[in-house]
Amino acid sequence: MSPSVSRRRAWIGELISEALAVAIIILIGDSAAAMITLYDPNPYAQAYWGVCIAWGLGVTMAIYVTGSVSGTHANPAVTLALALYRGFPKRKVVPYWIAQVVGGFVGAALVLQLYHPVIDAYNAAHGLTRAGGGAAGVFFTHPGEHVTPMHAFWDEVILTGMLLLGIFAITDEFNEVAPRANSSALMIGLLVAAIGASAGYLEAWALNPARDLGPRLLAWLAGYDGAAFPSPGNYWWVPLAAPLLGGVLGAGLYQIAVKPFLPSGRKPHAQDDTAPATD
Structure with a gap:
């Protein structure tokens, strides 16, 4: 196999890997969202931690499946931060983003296949429609009680900053x-x-x-219409822009406030006390 063919094959593998990683996360995570949204009483009524751990283990599984191929960014905010601070090739950023959104779309399509009878039954029982946002929380995010879109924007900046601060710390080879x-x-x-x-x-x-974005696009095509785009309060842009900004800030904080003070990885050789003395 020629080097150019090998590189092209590796590049295609990276994009497939990124799409697969996000599809895994969405399949597991949005299915957990369906469980808490569509069933009454829901299985997480007294244990919301179950939803959280399902999303987290979805991320873990995605890394185990695809990490050796693409590094499992699985998040445009991670890709952008790695390009800015850790030498990830900038020419790969937009293709990675596209692959990740495609993965989100595919994962949401699988969730819709699993749960569409339950979604329709839930909406019928509650007098809701997809166009009116019935069970939209299965697929995409929205502000909670007492939270405005702009407040949600800054929330997501802070939370994604925490995520990237943690990821950079966890993956730093010089962090002992x-x-x-x-x-x-x-x-x-x-x-x-x-x-x-x-x-x-x-x-x-x-x-x-x-x-x-991936699940929101799928939901829009599946009949959620204005509930998906532009969504109540024109919210659709918040979960796109805020994580990108938050990721840059959180990773930047690690680079400025933590990384310069870590061991360099080039420690001086200590004298071996067990070695024989020489004159």
């Missing part, structure tokens, strides 16, 4: 207390779950433009 080997995937998943457990009710903790 970071998890090693394959345990980093679990820790990133738990970080996602912890953010959801502490702030998910604010606006469903999107943290990821592809996580919201």
Whole structure:
């Protein structure tokens, strides 16, 4: 195989990997959202942590499946931060973003296939329609009680900043207390779950433009119409723009406030006390 063919094959594999990673996350996460939204009593009524851990383990599984191929960015905010601070090729940013949104769309389509009878039954029982936003929370995010779109914007900036601060710490080879080997995937998943457990009710903790846009596009095509775009309060842009800004700020905070003070990785060789003395 010629080098050019090999590079092209590797590049195609990276894009497939990114799409697959987001599809896995959405399939698991949006299915958990369906469980809490569509069933009464819902299985998480007294244990919202179950929803959070489902999303987190979806992220962990995506990393285990695709990490060796693309690094499992699975989030445009992560891709942008890596391009700005860790040398990820800038020419790959937009193709990665497109692949991630495609993955979100595919994952949401799988959720719709699984749950569409239940969605329709839920809407019929509650006098709702898809166009009116019935069960929209299965697919895409929206502000919670007492939260305006602009407040949600700054919430998502803060929460995605926390996510990228954690990811950069977990994956820094010179961070001596970071998890090693394959345990980093679990820790990133738990970080996602912890953010959801502490702030998910604010606006469903999107943290990821592809996580919201892909399913929102699918829902729009599936009859959600104005509930998806532009959505109440013209909210559609918030889970796209806010995570990108928050990710840049959170990763930048790590680069400025933490990384310069880590061990360099080039420690001086200590004298070996067990070696024989020489004159």
